Amino acid sequence: MDDATGARSATSETSNPFTSVPIEVSVCVGKARPLIRDLVALGENAVLPLDKTVDDPVELYVGDRLIARGMLEEKDDAASGQLVVRLTEVIDLQTGH
Structure with a gap:
């Protein structure tokens, strides 16, 4: 990253208060389409x-x-078992796109 890009990023982050607002990101690993009778029978x-x-x-x-x-990967610290x-x-x- 060059100095100009870094300066622009730092300026936009400090001038826009919304950049520090957390958002929730959902990760979809797949979908299932069971029949309702099969879904209610799950245990x-x-x-x-x-x-x-x-x-x-x-x-x-x-x-x-x-x-x-x-x-999906396991975090470098394999002992944690955390997914990334x-x-x-x-x-x-x-x-x-």
Whole structure:
């Protein structure tokens, strides 16, 4: 990053109070479409198949708007067991692509 870009970023962050407002990002790993009778019959340890595989990208949403895609990974500190998302595609919010 050059000095001009860094200066612009710092200026826009300090001049816009909304940049420090937290937002919730949802990560969708897949969807299931069971029949209602199958859904109400689910119990502990039941398995609900999703429409994705373990290696498929996940989708990141703010509200109902897709903002990015990525791959689930375990945090470098494997002892924590925390999941992270490595972004592989960021959607251009102007064009939606």
